[in-house]
Amino acid sequence: MRIAYVLNEAFNNIRRNGLVVLGAVLAVFVSLFLTFGTLIFGEIARVNTERWQEDVRVIGFLRVDYREVDELRNEIEGWDEVERVIYYTPAEALEEARLLFADDPRQLQIIEDDPSIIPASLRVRPVDLNDYDTIKQRLTNSPGVSEVISADEAVQQIAAIRDGLRVFFWVLASALGVAAIALIANTIHMAIYARREELEIMHLVGASNWFVRTPFLIEGVVEGVFGSALAVATGVFLYNLARNRLADLPEFINLTIDSSFLVQWGLLLVGFGAIVGIVGSGISLAVHKYVRT
């Protein structure tokens, strides 16, 4: 009876204040949609620039039968324009290849049939990011190196855009997150004010504090969860739409990300929406005299 009553009160509040509630839900939605979008975009960028992480700019693939890896590595590390050399073992290389060709079953099959075709590699981080031409040249002439590739313009641009957008989106998402909390607080504030007579009587007859406050907390959580669930659903929908429409992108861009990534972050964001709701209504309950004894 008590729980039913509290829930009933919460949903009555939501119904009575339709437009204001909609505003709060939309604020949560926009803020968390941007956050989710940033996460998805970041993940796509990460997958596509995986091997260029940590400022690696040049990769030298080693011949499968080459054995003097340590000597070669020490030699390259001695070059003036090289800051660091990272050795990728055949096992690590295979792991990376599986990720890279995740959306290409045919390629994947070839790899799985004969993993030895995936070569080990030495990945070189230049002292100056523009030095990679020199390094590329010297690597090509080194013994044991079968092929040299370097991060081209496109990859470098993706990385740059990714870093810039990431900052921009996070700033925007936090600002909107604060706005969402404020809007939820305002919604709860209005709900409290609309019910001030009832609340006064509840206090007079001795309704316990949780009985008075819980409906407002639930209202905040419902708004937060609803807004965030909407954001996640929209995010997943648009991502799938984009992946299908942009199927004929140049091959080096891979739009596939792990579906467990979407599920995990989706759930996290819904949880975060609930927290936004609790904080918003908590702020309102803390400042409002009608809900205090």
Add this chain to the structure above:
Amino acid sequence: MIRLHNVSKVYDNSVVALREVGLEVAKGEFVFLVGPSGSGKSTLLRLMMREERPDTGEVWVAGKHASALPSWKVPHLRRSIGTVFQDFKLLPNKTVYENVSFALEVTGRSRHVVRNQVPQVLKLVGLSNKADRQPRQLSGGEQQRVSIARAFANRPLILLADEPTGNLDPATSVGIMRILDRINRTGTTVVMATHDHAIVDAMRRRVVQLEGGRVIRDQRSGAYEIRVQSNVATEPPDEDSVAPTPDAVVPVEEDVVLAESESTATAGTDPAPEASLEDSTEAAEAADEVVDEAKITESDA
């Protein structure tokens, strides 16, 4: 049941509401708080319901140290106190029944208890036949009876009433007093602040008079004002000693002396008590008939 010890209260704007008030109310007593506006009557009631805390002194209510009670325990204290106000404080968009059941629901009573209690208290206040009305469809007196029903629904030990007849005409007021009297007879302690001379004079209950935040009179079966010598003939001076309530706290004579020195009462401004008493009795009977009618219609149904 209620004990105030050396209680003082000064508001933020340095208005002194109460000065060193001591008061004891036994279980089952009926006490009128009288005195001019601003004499501290409402503050006293607010301290008893722990709406406020005193600056100094102690307030004990229903066995609890109200003035030291942490705020999360206040709801529990309030369940043993019923409150009635001059402005009724009814919820306009709820029916009579819902206004009363609200008080039970929000204190977590089961549906079964609510279904049992609400008709009972509505019957007590004679509104069984108006359970489905909304407050605006009721007269002032009826609205006040709803608010009394709500206050009594939780079967409180104490009923605090702040000028419950302040907005009502004399005849209606008598009906309200009959109900409060009936509630008192069930063993509920009643403390009522009032300006209503006729009621206080007719009921002959304990009267505590406040002025400037002090108790200047505490009389066992008193009138609203102390009569000067010429009126004493009509009011036997030894009445107090035969009064039924055994536990008046302050010696009566002392208080009368105190009151006479400060009271503004004169024989000339005193409304004829006998006349008003008679009026009241008539009206009271009328009110009783209403209650009886309600009973009949209910037993029919």
